[in-house]
Amino acid sequence: MTTVMLxxxxxxxxxxxxxxxxxxxxPPVAPTGDHHSLAIALFAVVVLVTLGVTxxxxxxxxxxxxFFAGGRDFTPLQNGFALSGDYLSAASFLGVAGLIAxxxxxxxxxSIGFLVAWLVxxxxxxxxxxxAGRYTLADVLALRLRRRKVRAAAGGASVVxxxxxxxxxxxxxxxxxxxxxxxxxxxxxxxxxxxxGALMIVYVTIGGMRATTWIQIIKAFxxxxxxxxxxxxxxxxxxGDLGELMRQAAQHSGAGHRYLExxxxxxxxxxxxxxxxxxxxxxxxxxxxLPHILSRFYTVPTARAARRSTMWAIGLVGSFYLMAIVLGxxxxxxxxxxEVRHANSAGNTAVPLLALTLGGGNxxxxxxxxxxxxxxxxxxxxxxxxAGLTLASSAAFxxxxxxxxxxxxxxxxxxxxxxxRRRRGETVPASRSGEESTSEVxxxxxxxxxxxxxxxxGATAIVISLFAQHLNxxxxxxxxxxxxxxxxxxxLLFSLFWSRFTARGAVxxxxxxxxxxxxxxxxxxxxxxxxxxxxxxxxxHWFPLENPGIxxxxxxxxxxxxxxxxxxxxxxxxxxxxxxxxxxTGAGAA
Amino acid sequence: MGSVAVGAPVHGAAVEPxxxxxxxxxxxxAAPGDPLAEEPVADRTEVYRAVQASxxxxxxxxxxxxxxxxxxxxxxxxxxxxxxxxxxxxxxxxRTVAGPLNVAWLLGxxxxxxxxxxxxxxARNSRTKRDRAALGLRWDTQDQLR
Numbered sequence: 001m002t003t004v005m006l007x008x009x010x011x012x013x014x015x016x017x018x019x020x021x022x023x024x025x026x027p028p029v030a031p032t033g034d035h036h037s038l039a040i041a042l043f044a045v046v047v048l049v050t051l052g053v054t055x056x057x058x059x060x061x062x063x064x065x066x067f068f069a070g071g072r073d074f075t076p077l078q079n080g081f082a083l084s085g086d087y088l089s090a091a092s093f094l095g096v097a098g099l100i101a102x103x104x105x106x107x108x109x110x111s112i113g114f115l116v117a118w119l120v121x122x123x124x125x126x127x128x129x130x131x132a133g134r135y136t137l138a139d140v141l142a143l144r145l146r147r148r149k150v151r152a153a154a155g156g157a158s159v160v161x162x163x164x165x166x167x168x169x170x171x172x173x174x175x176x177x178x179x180x181x182x183x184x185x186x187x188x189x190x191x192x193x194x195x196x197g198a199l200m201i202v203y204v205t206i207g208g209m210r211a212t213t214w215i216q217i218i219k220a221f222x223x224x225x226x227x228x229x230x231x232x233x234x235x236x237x238x239x240g241d242l243g244e245l246m247r248q249a250a251q252h253s254g255a256g257h258r259y260l261e262x263x264x265x266x267x268x269x270x271x272x273x274x275x276x277x278x279x280x281x282x283x284x285x286x287x288x289x290l291p292h293i294l295s296r297f298y299t300v301p302t303a304r305a306a307r308r309s310t311m312w313a314i315g316l317v318g319s320f321y322l323m324a325i326v327l328g329x330x331x332x333x334x335x336x337x338x339e340v341r342h343a344n345s346a347g348n349t350a351v352p353l354l355a356l357t358l359g360g361g362n363x364x365x366x367x368x369x370x371x372x373x374x375x376x377x378x379x380x381x382x383x384x385x386x387a388g389l390t391l392a393s394s395a396a397f398x399x400x401x402x403x404x405x406x407x408x409x410x411x412x413x414x415x416x417x418x419x420x421r422r423r424r425g426e427t428v429p430a431s432r433s434g435e436e437s438t439s440e441v442x443x444x445x446x447x448x449x450x451x452x453x454x455x456x457x458g459a460t461a462i463v464i465s466l467f468a469q470h471l472n473x474x475x476x477x478x479x480x481x482x483x484x485x486x487x488x489x490x491x492l493l494f495s496l497f498w499s500r501f502t503a504r505g506a507v508x509x510x511x512x513x514x515x516x517x518x519x520x521x522x523x524x525x526x527x528x529x530x531x532x533x534x535x536x537x538x539x540x541h542w543f544p545l546e547n548p549g550i551x552x553x554x555x556x557x558x559x560x561x562x563x564x565x566x567x568x569x570x571x572x573x574x575x576x577x578x579x580x581x582x583x584x585t586g587a588g589a590a
Numbered sequence: 591m592g593s594v595a596v597g598a599p600v601h602g603a604a605v606e607p608x609x610x611x612x613x614x615x616x617x618x619x620a621a622p623g624d625p626l627a628e629e630p631v632a633d634r635t636e637v638y639r640a641v642q643a644s645x646x647x648x649x650x651x652x653x654x655x656x657x658x659x660x661x662x663x664x665x666x667x668x669x670x671x672x673x674x675x676x677x678x679x680x681x682x683x684x685r686t687v688a689g690p691l692n693v694a695w696l697l698g699x700x701x702x703x704x705x706x707x708x709x710x711x712x713a714r715n716s717r718t719k720r721d722r723a724a725l726g727l728r729w730d731t732q733d734q735l736r
């Protein structure tokens with residue numbers, strides 16, 4: 001029976017589907033131990049393969065270009081896979097499908113922002129950033145605003161964004177791996193966090209961008225393959241009738257038709273609806289400011305290749321979310337929302353449990369194999385995403401904060417000499433060749449510093465995650481997107497498109513978005529004053545929303561504008577000419 | 591393209607940040623030692639200014655902006671309207687369209703469709719309207735800088 005998707009089925013077809021579904025295995029509430037040993041074996045395979053790749057490609061080059069940009073010789077297809085690998089975290093793979101399993105339409109609504117965001121990346125950011133920068137987001141700003149404090153601000157914001165995201169991922173990894181391995185013991189969580197942290201440090205310090213990119217590609221390939229496999233099995237089970245899938249899901253959701261309507265999760269009150277608008281704004285505008293996504297565009301040779309890799313990423317991310325919708329509905333239809341919630345209150349095990357059911361149920365070989373496979377893919381997803389974040393964070397630290405802001409600080413005697421020679425009636429504030437004589441040394445030093453920073457940032461993330469492992473840190477992902485949208489995006493867009501933008505405007509835009517976002521979240525219900533808060537016992541909240549974006553994003557843009565119009569020195573038209581020409585034509589691109 | 595990347599280290603290095611000697615800002619005095627200060631920096635600036643003022647460049651920029659700015663405004667508005675509709679018009683969103691599909695699902699799936707469509711339109715617009723001119727201008731500019 002090859003019914004067209006979502007078409008109205010005949011009665012006979014409906015009856016056939018019901019028979020199939022009613023004979024399905026009873027939902028596995030507490031998976032038995034036997035399939036966890038296979039999962040552990042596959043986890044070990046994932047670790048061995050990724051370490052092997054790291055060691056193998058880590059030897060292919062040691063220059064800054066290799067470490068920060070993977071040698072710039074990846075193809076658009078490879079980088080498209082790597083982009084989607086960097087973007088689709090375990091929170092997407094397991095979390096979005098779980099949200100859909102529990103809340104139906106509201107989970108779908110959540111996933112859409114993550115996809116639409118890529119249009120901002122594609123049209124406004126990818127090609128221009130590729131043309132104008134070398135390794136990081138701050139490179140683009142530095143091309144026209146040659147001030148150390150601009151670089152320090154942008155680099156600092158990048159470190160903050162990646163660290164917030166990293167801690168969220170690692171704490172999630174701890175509970176997720178414990179869940180997939182079927183142990184609730186606190187030791188398993190602790191050691192998972194330490195092991196994941198240690199692995200990501202090894203990937204980044206040894207392999208740099210090249211190894212990280214290959215790990216993303218492998219992970220994205222596994223993720224797509226696993227999703228396609230489950231989706232095909234599920235759709236075959238429903239004889240291609242997605243309408244029946246939706247009906248069955250609604251029926252087993254415990255919410256009836258409300259499952260397919262908005263409001264199950266985000267519709268409780270005006271505040272929660274406004275909160276969702278705020279979250280959506282952060283998701284759509286934040287992606288284009290995520291440092292680990294932006295640095296991916298430097299791994300391809302040209303702006304055109306950056307565009308094509310973004311198109312691949314949009315195709316992969318979009319198809320993935322479409323499959324996640326089907327899988328989420330399938331988990332509810334075959335297992336039921338109550339059982340999904342019983343296994344994990346956030347729905348994170350919906351997809352693994354669905355795999356167990358589709359494979360033939362608990363105890364069957366097929367079920368065990370599929371469950372282990374999906375668990376291993378989730379594990380690979382965690383490893384790849386934390387590696388990408390650690391790399392972006394260490395690049396921002398070494399290239400922007402250390403080399404760009406700290407090392408480039410004025411040394412008195414040199415400053416005098418330099419100024420004396422340049423002063424010959426020269427009005428152009430030209431110092432662009434200052435580092436050329438030492439650039440090779442300092443680029444090598446940058447790589448060394450970046451490797452040390454990766455270890456330091458990784459260790460910091462491990463320590464924070466260990467302290468935070470019993471706290472509810474789910475809000476950190478939303479906060480990372482909100483900070484990226486409030487500080488990184490305004491400063492990037494103003495730099496690229498506004499001729500009058502000044503250094504002062506840039507600094508104001510970064511801090512004017514970063515500080516409100518973090519302060520508002522600190523005084524929001526996710527930190528105190530509610531049962532699910534970070535500190536459930538305290539209450540010092542006064543900001544009603546959980547997501548700061550709706551306030552902090554406009555503030556970031558506003559601060560950049562005010563900082564610019566109140567600047568005492570005007571923008572330098574020469575610098576803007578250089579940025580504009582280079583960004584749009586690719587002249588002189590690295 | 592490999593040769594381009596290799597051939598451009600001088601321009602690439604220019605991305606490096608430098609504290610510029612700006613009298614308006616005492617915090618940032620002159621840059622560190624500048625042994626290559628004899629290089630005709632003014633020429634580079636003039637090249638970029640001249641290219642920026644050229645008709646070819648203006649055409650590229652106009653073509654890019656007249657496509658990208660309205661489209662970005664449109665898809666952001668379309669997404670925000672879609673999100674706001676959940677909060678503002680819940681009854682409309684619940685209305686059944688066909689079978690289990692209601693307006694909310696239909697609009698959600700349309701978001702996917704428009705994202706794919708706009709991706710394709712943007713790529714086609716870049717390929718047919720700008721890529722060739724931008725590449726030509728890139729070589730021209732780099733020749734002048736050499």
